[in-house]
Amino acid sequence: MPGIAVRFRVVEAEQLIGAVDEVNLHGPDSPTSTRGKMHGMTERVPLTDLPIEDCVDDVRAALTERGRCVVTAEPGAGKTTILPLRLLDEPWLDGRTIVLLEPRRMAARAAARRLARLLGEDAGETVGWITRDDRAVGPATRLVVVTEGVLTARLVDDPALTDVGLVIFDEFHERSVPGDVGLALMLAGAQTGEHDARLLLMSATIDADAIAAHLDDAPVVSSPGRTYPIELVWRPKKRREPLAPAVVRAVREALRGPGDVLVFLPGVGEIRTVERELTAALGPDGPAVLPLHGSLPSAEQDAALVARAERRVVLATNIAETSLTVDGITAVVDSGLERTARLDPRTGMSGLHTINCSRASADQRAGRAGRLGPGVAIRLWSKAEHAARAPHAPPAITEDDMTPVALDLARRAIIDPATLPFLTPPDTARWAKAVELLTTLGALDDTGAATDLGRRMAMLPVHPRLARLIVDARHPWLACVIAAVLDERDVLRGRPVDLPVELAERVRLVIDPDAHHGAADSRALRTV
Template sequence: MLRVPIEEVLPALQETLRGQVHAVLVAPPGAGKTTRVPLALLDAPWLQGRKILMLEPRRLAARAAAGFMAKLLGESVGETVGYRVRMDTKVGPTTQIEVVTEGVLTRLLQADQALEDYGIVIFDEFHERSLHADLGLALCLQSQSLLREDLRLLVMSATLEAEPVAALLGDAPVLTSAGRAYPVETRFAARRIDGRIDPVVVRTIMEALEQEEGDILVFLPGTGEIRRVESQLPRRDGVRVTTLHGGLSREAQDLAITPCPPGQRKVVLATSIAETSLTVEGVRVVIDSGQMRVPRFSPRTGMTRLETVTVSRPSADQRRGRAGRQAPGICYRLWTEQEDQQLKLRSTPEIQEADLAPLALELATWGVTDPADLLWLDPPPASSYQQATTLLQQLGALDPSGQITPHGRQMAELGLHPRLAHMILQGIPLQHGQLACDLAALLSERDLLRGDRLATADLRLRVDVLRAIQEKTELPSTTVDLHAARRLLTEAKQWKRALQIPPQEKSDPEACGLLLAFAYPDRIAQRRPNGRYLLRNGRGAALPELQEISNAAYLVAAEQDDQGVESRIYLAAPVELEELKKHLHTQIREERLVEWDASTQSVKARKRERLGALILRDTQLTNPSPEETLQALLEGIAAAGLDKALPWTRNARQLQQRMHFLHQSDPTWPDVSELALTETLADWLGPHLYGAKNLSSVQRLNLTQLLGSRLSWEQQRELETSAPTHMVVPSGSRVPIDYSDPHAPVLAVRLQEVFGLPETPRIARGRVPLLMHLLSPAQRPVQVTRDLASFWANAYFEVKKDLKGRYPKHYWPDDPWNATPTHRVRPRPTN
């Protein structure tokens, strides 16, 4: 057996786990931790006949690790070493080491919270910080504290900052292993790459084939880029181009990681799946695009999208290290040295950016309603977790208190995303189980028609493709990913078998829309008059181009982006309104709307059936109660503003102002300010509006009487005394008093009419002097004063000079105190 660097620390690790239940092991890529550590622990006495459980983040890595360990033992997989991954299990009665993927660990924990069959759980490649790894560790820690004090937990990583994990594990000891890495020369791009990276990757591959030795591993963001690069690479004798990503068959993945026959070279086009956990044999050259595709969940929209991001420093170093696993190598980094200095120092944990609905369902199944009850390296964000529990309640998985329901337990047992599990369970009693499983498979993987220029968003077309392949009939599309389709059929078949769905059941693909409505109730969409759609959650959406389902009155958007104000719909199926009413009737709310219609200036009464933001039915309500009508009318008056809505006359406005003036000095008077009248509409105006439905009826009211009725008989008498409407001036004229400013009532009068008036007139029983606007013969103010006596004594004579020059025919006496007042040009002569 080839000696590897990790063997230097295995004795210390064995000794640590003999006396403690926690440990952290940091070992760089190539140290051999994934395959040697489990084997080194096989004979540990503390196992007491129990098995070793090792968690791997990916199916390919899990199968490869199990296969390599079995090879080291000279056995086949399924004997001492086995694996459990989604839809594929190889374990036997003698299996002592089980390599599992993350969802499998969660299922094992839910089936047996004490993990009685296992003596240790190893978390490999924990630095990737996947959601399931964080969840698995949190659940194992609680299981250990409550049920299994002897359960060992070992966290292994290549680039992990060990201190936070060690602290989470109660200051667990940290062991560090040296790696076995050959020198790797790093070459950076001369300039920043703008536009698509595919042509640059192709040129670099061709350069490396000409100048370097060994196989080439190329890191690309996703399968789209892999396909484009593969199609652009010129074919060369002796060079085999393979691909490596999670969507491939096991055989295709194995082809990518096994050595080439002598005399041949291979180019492996891979996603980030090749960063850790497995060795791609023969690689001497790495070409790194510097990009990766990660899922990002948006609490704003409730949707997850794949986003292309720049790799972090640890990821870049992991990729570079792949070139030096077996010999000195070369790493081409397709970014500049300046850009290299700006790489993030760590990757963002998935729990901070993921859809947390699966996590919330697992916690509820475990018996936890508050994530704070568990220990986390990074706790789930509160807003995303709240949105997840809201969705689960909408799906019937949680009750209003957050406890799991029987339906929720059934959903959790399926191991699917809660949306898809709910869809299948709802579809079975409707005889749509077969179709629901097909849809679940289609929605669990990337679109098998993605990239087909003839493909539409219609999911029914994908169902037709699967059935055509299954029945060996002509395909409805010429650019189907046949391998992906066959893999989907296999997964769907396994679900059908597990759920005992009769194979003779034949669902009409037209039921796709209804099934999607079960899975995505928040994405039911209603067609708008402009051809776009309104989603139940209130967001807008649109199909990217005109297609057959563009005329559907209702559809369900299973896949869409969340860019901008309006989402683009990529996968959807039409659904009939009657189906929604029949099967989602508990979510449909009936509402009576008696409200003000500003366009008609009247009260409108409607009866509506609503599904979130969607109005499914809208009819006239014939019998609104008088109270509802009155309330809507008052709200309409308030919204329009009293100034516009009420029939103000000059007398009504003056009465309001006089009452408001007296209220300023005596709060026992009614407050008739605009704000107070608006806030008390129901009290003073409401009783007079019963039966009214529009502003025309309001306009017939007598506001002067309504305002006056708010005064007692004593206040009405006091109003005439303390706030008179007019003042009789020395000329005999009755001049109105302006109360528009309650703090300064104004008497605007021509100067000649107040000759002989020695003092400023007062109101409010002499407490308030009027603000006198003394006017010229042309009714223009020539003086504003509250002190008439001072005006006569001082300013009058200057004003007189000016007025006499402009109005020489008028009367301008030298002695204003004793002059005769007049409303004429000159006083009448006395006999």
């Protein structure tokens, strides 16, 4: 079934309605529940030879004098690893928290653990993380790494950003909907005096001048990276050839050199197919073949990120493109494809579609091969095809479903998106359709304001269509199961034309432990 990239647990409706508390940055065990002056935190991290160290004073000055800064740093500069820690002692923080935004849950956890290790601590002490369904924070936490949706939820519920002194948007070039909405809400809150949190935007590939202009001519600080020369090899896939055989050939070629190989594939289905065919091709004595994607258990994700004694081939989605460090990589095999959320007119919700990645994304992927020394990037398309690709991916806010955003903003009495300082405004037609749908669902009244029903729907971490199914259900538990089945990847594996369309069969597989189906996907069932 088409998903909307939001994990949804099957729990009682009453528990779900209370689940919004889990995405607040404050709470009884939150990093903002106590305050205290920081002393010598920066000195606990020895000076490194990372290029970003030369820019720390410029960033400090920009945030002190202007309150805003844009940092462009090439891959390997150390911006995510070093800058947040170097800012923990700034006087203007006055013991308040730094919030570091990462675009994905896996990246948030990995960044928090890496930052904590530099302090000689475990995650959950000075540095912690909060995602929609996981957290590791404590009363002493002063740097909390969150996913972008967590900040957006916080800004809706607490526009004052209580006890937050600095918000850092990392990898902002990805231009996700939660990232763009979060930035707009932050800027609006600063304009009205609701908060005085400082703002830092960071990315390796970004139009820094345009963003700086949107931030009232914020200072721009640039840092070189640390990458070695990368040889680009063009190995176009044969016309109508399945993807897996082309990937296997390219991996075999990459393995002629030293080090580990990182393979970029569009989604979980392709990863499983390539994993099966590559394992058979390389044999039992070949390198370890490890998947890496967002639906894996965290232990399996961590295992794929860390180099080991034997060689390995990591099969990843674009989750490994920018915000994760995959150790030991000297070669990249790039399918040139990615999955992205787009409004599906059949379901009225966002669905995942496979598209060609942009030239900027391809360059980011290739850069993963040049962290340790000279590397190679094998691309499964031609040089001519590359020139015809879009230079950058369009902001998701211009193409994705705006229904969840419209409902969240209505909770803050923001009815017209033109009243917010969006870097890129939402598509007008998509916004109008979102408002129309929410009104039909009873989430908005005739003036566009959120109703009591709409507020209850907004507290559930699912699309408003599915939330409406749950809030007034006669059997809430069954409604949750149905919503989870519709929300997640199909629990039946195979070509859509070959699979049954009945929802009841899928629900039966979830609720009946003795149920069986020849096409059942055990991993998808566990996820649901």
